[in-house]
Amino acid sequence: xxxxxxxxxxxxxxxxxxxxxxxxxxxxxxxxxxxxxxxxxxxxxxxxxxxxxxxxxxxxxxxxxxxxxxxxxxxxxxxxxxxxxxxxxxxxxxxxxxxxxxxxxxxxxxxxxxxxxxxxxxxxxxxxxxxxxxxxxxxxxxxxxxxxxxxxxxxxxxxxxxxxxxxxxxxx
Numbered sequence: 086x087x088x089x090x091x092x093x094x095x096x097x098x099x100x101x102x103x104x105x106x107x108x109x110x111x112x113x114x115x116x117x118x119x120x121x122x123x124x125x126x127x128x129x130x131x132x133x134x135x136x137x138x139x140x141x142x143x144x145x146x147x148x149x150x151x152x153x154x155x156x157x158x159x160x161x162x163x164x165x166x167x168x169x170x171x172x173x174x175x176x177x178x179x180x181x182x183x184x185x186x187x188x189x190x191x192x193x194x195x196x197x198x199x200x201x202x203x204x205x206x207x208x209x210x211x212x213x214x215x216x217x218x219x220x221x222x223x224x225x226x227x228x229x230x231x232x233x234x235x236x237x238x239x240x241x242x243x244x245x246x247x248x249x250x251x252x253x254x255x256x257x
Contacts, residue, residue: 090151090152090153090154091152092116092149092150092151092152093149093150093151093152093157093191093192093195094147094148094149094150094191094214095147095148095150095157095160095188095189095190095191095195095214096121096123096145096146096147096148096187096188096189096191096214096217097109097145097146097148097160097164097187097188097189098123098124098143098144098145098146098184098185098186098187098188098189099164099167099168099170099176099186099187100144100168100169100176100177100179100184101144101176101179101184101240102120102121102144102145102146102220102224102227103120103224103227103228103236103237103241104167104168104228104240104241104244105118105120105145105146105167105168106118106119106120106146106225106226106227106228107227107228107229107241107244107245108163108167108244108245108248109146109148109160109163110226110229111245111248111249111256111257112150112155112159112160112163112252112255112256112257113154113155113255113256113257114150114151114152114153114154114155115148115149115150115155116149116150116151117147117148117149118146118147118148118149119146119147119219119220119225120144120145120146120219120220120224120225120227121145121146121147121217121218121219121220122135122140122142122143122144122145122217122218122220123142123143123145123147123187123189123214123215123216123217123218124141124142124143124145124185124187124189124210124212125140125141125142125143126140126141127139127140127141127142129218130142130218131221132220132221132224135183136183138181138182138183140183141182142183142218143182143183143184143185143187144183144184144220145187145189145217147217148160155255157194157195157198158198159255161188161198161199161202162252163248163252163255164188165202165207165209166248166251166252167244167247167248168186169186170186170205170207170208170209171206171207171208172208173185173208177240185208185210186207186208186209186210187209187210187211188209188210188211188212189212189213189214189215189217190211190212190213190214191213191214196211196213199211228241228245
């Protein structure tokens with residue numbers, strides 16, 4: 086009997102976590118995607134505090150994945166293709182450090198792989214994962230629970246369409 090693969094975790098910040106959660110949840114080998122807050126100093130932040138920009142935290146997603154099905158490199162390719170890693174502290178209309186491009190790694194191998202991409206003039210911050218705080222329940226699985234909402238229609242749907250065309254082979 087083959088041994089089960091060990092799951093890995095990484096945290097990505099690429100703007101609004103509603104968008105990033107919807108994209109990464111569609112990938113083969115991704116076991117879970119949880120929106121939350123990380124990268125700052127405040128303990129137990131909430132959405133109002135983070136979106137106000139005073140906590141140092143970013144809106145992020147915690148991804149648990151099976152590296153025998155999807156590589157960390159593939160996750161990085163999707164991450165960099167589905168947000169703007171060249172503009173500091175902004176993703177579309179969302180402006181502030183809470184929307185910065187951010188990778189919080191959990192293994193030395195993830196750090197090495199992510200740092201290779203910094204040579205591409207990205208402003209992405211790369212540092213070890215310290216603390217992660219789950220977002221409030223109404224943020225979880227937001228796209229699937231609110232597909233008719235204007236934000237989902239106008240912002241998330243076009244991103245998902247582009248992602249699906251570009252990364253169809255990686256989808257569930």
